[in-house]
Amino acid sequence: MTPTETRTAVLLMAYGTPRTREEIEPYYTDIRRGRPPTPELLAELTARYDALGGTSPLAARTDAQRDALQAALDAAAPGRYHVTLGLKHAEPKIETAVDVLAAQGFRRIIGLVLAPHYSAYSIGQYLDRTRAAAEPHGIEVRGVDSWATEPAFVEFIANDLKAKLAAMPANTRVVFTAHSLPQRIVAAGNPYPEQLRATAEAVATAAGLGQWSQWAIAWQSAGRTPEPWLGPDILQVIDEMAASENHAGAARGVVGSAVGFVADHLEVLYDLDIEAAARAAQHDI
Numbered sequence: 564m565t566p567t568e569t570r571t572a573v574l575l576m577a578y579g580t581p582r583t584r585e586e587i588e589p590y591y592t593d594i595r596r597g598r599p600p601t602p603e604l605l606a607e608l609t610a611r612y613d614a615l616g617g618t619s620p621l622a623a624r625t626d627a628q629r630d631a632l633q634a635a636l637d638a639a640a641p642g643r644y645h646v647t648l649g650l651k652h653a654e655p656k657i658e659t660a661v662d663v664l665a666a667q668g669f670r671r672i673i674g675l676v677l678a679p680h681y682s683a684y685s686i687g688q689y690l691d692r693t694r695a696a697a698e699p700h701g702i703e704v705r706g707v708d709s710w711a712t713e714p715a716f717v718e719f720i721a722n723d724l725k726a727k728l729a730a731m732p733a734n735t736r737v738v739f740t741a742h743s744l745p746q747r748i749v750a751a752g753n754p755y756p757e758q759l760r761a762t763a764e765a766v767a768t769a770a771g772l773g774q775w776s777q778w779a780i781a782w783q784s785a786g787r788t789p790e791p792w793l794g795p796d797i798l799q800v801i802d803e804m805a806a807s808e809n810h811a812g813a814a815r816g817v818v819g820s821a822v823g824f825v826a827d828h829l830e831v832l833y834d835l836d837i838e839a840a841a842r843a844a845q846h847d848i
Contacts, residue, residue, distance in 0.1 A: 567668035573636070573646045574660055575629050576689045577677040579653030580621040580828060586653070587612060593652045611833045621828035622653075628677065628826065645669070651689065661696035672697060674706040677825050679716060679762060680741060681709040682748050682755035711758040712765050720762075720822055721769035727818050728770070735816030736779065736804050737772060739763040741823025742830060743782035743792045756793065762822045779804070783821075783839075784830040797835070798842045805846035817843050 581590040587609055591600045600608070612618055625648065633646040649660035664672060674693045676686045690706040697704045710716060728735060741759045748755055763780050772778050781800040785792035795803075797819070804814035819835050 567645075568670050570642070570669065571644050571671045571673060572664045572669040573632065573644050573673045573675060574649045574657070574664070574693055575625075575632060575646055575675050575677065576649045576651070576657060576693070577621075577625050578828075579650030580619045580625075581612070581653065582618065582622045584609070584612070584617055590652055611829060614837060615829070615832050619828045619832065621826055624826035624828075625650075625677065632675075649689075649693070651692075657689065657692045658696040661693060661700070661702070665697070665700035665702060669702065671703045672705070674704060676707070678823065679709065679711045679713070679825070680755050680758040680823060681711075682744060682753040683751065684744050684748050684753070685742075685755070709754075709758055711762045717762070717765045717769055720766045720820060724766065724770045724818065724820055731816040731818060734814060735818060736777060736814045737767070737770075737818050737820055738779050738781050738797060738800055738804075739766065739820050739822050740781050740783045740797055740835070741821070743785035743794070743796070745786075745788070746791045746793055749793070759823065766820065766822065784834050797839050801839060801842050801846070801848070805843075805848055814848055817848055 579590070581587045588600065588605055591605060591608055592598065629646050629648050633644075636644040636646065645664075647660055647664065648655060649657035651657065655663075661672070672693065674690050676689045678686055681687065686706075686708060690704070690708075693706070694704045724737065728737070739759070739762070741755075744755060760780060763778065767773070767778050779800055781795055781797040782793045783797045785794075785796065801817060804817060807813045819839060821831050821835060824831055
């Protein structure tokens with residue numbers, strides 16, 4: 564057997580992001596399943612990237628996560644694993660990455676998505692695309708469906724949260740967020756909302772947030788489609804916290820913990836750091 568036939572490829576998958584301003588339109592077109600955005604939609608998305616300095620840091624962060632995972636696997640099992648990227652809406656696409664691995668002689672792939680919570684709409688799609696691309700090559704594919712309560716993940720978020728809370732005023736609330744999805748995923752039996760709650764409860768416990776009055780769950784970045792999406796939205800939750808009449812009183816500070824994401828990108832840096840922060844400022848939070 565060749566060296567690559569005895570090694571396992573780890574296909575690290577993520578949503579993808581434009582690396583340059585020129586890539587914004589083809590990226591948006593891919594998200595829209597080949598339908599180019601209207602000039603108005605393109606201008607709106609471009610303006611959001613401009614607010615972040617022109618592009619998102621996600622591409623560099625994803626590259627760094629790949630490199631860190633490769634280093635960790637090399638330390639734990641030298642020579643056994645090869646980590647490569649496959650992206651949903653940017654290059655290298657998932658299918659391209661699988662073809663390259665096949666050409667290199669790999670016979671096994673572990674699919675790992677940079678998202679902790681499973682739904683057929685998200686992680687399921689990544690793994691389905693991997694299996695479909697691997698089948699013609701006769702490559703075995705195994706996937707990691709979820710790591711919502713992985714102890715190291717929970718500990719990392721909890722430690723970060725405690726550090727943030729130490730610098731906040733008294734009566735600060737925590738809002739755990741994840742990307743909203745269409746409500747039909749719940750009817751289809753997807754565990755996505757339950758897994759988000761499991762993450763939130765585990766992190767809250769580890770961070771010493773024992774009471775519901777101290778934290779909440781919200782959804783963010785819902786799509787612009789006629790069908791209903793999971794809620795409540797983060798902006799609604801901020802409004803409710805500002806007007807709260809429970810025994811803890813109205814919130815004087817809010818910390819957003821985007822546990823549905825593993826790197827800063829447009830939905831974090833714009834939807835939370837700009838939009839949600841502006842809503843909180845309206846309430847003097």
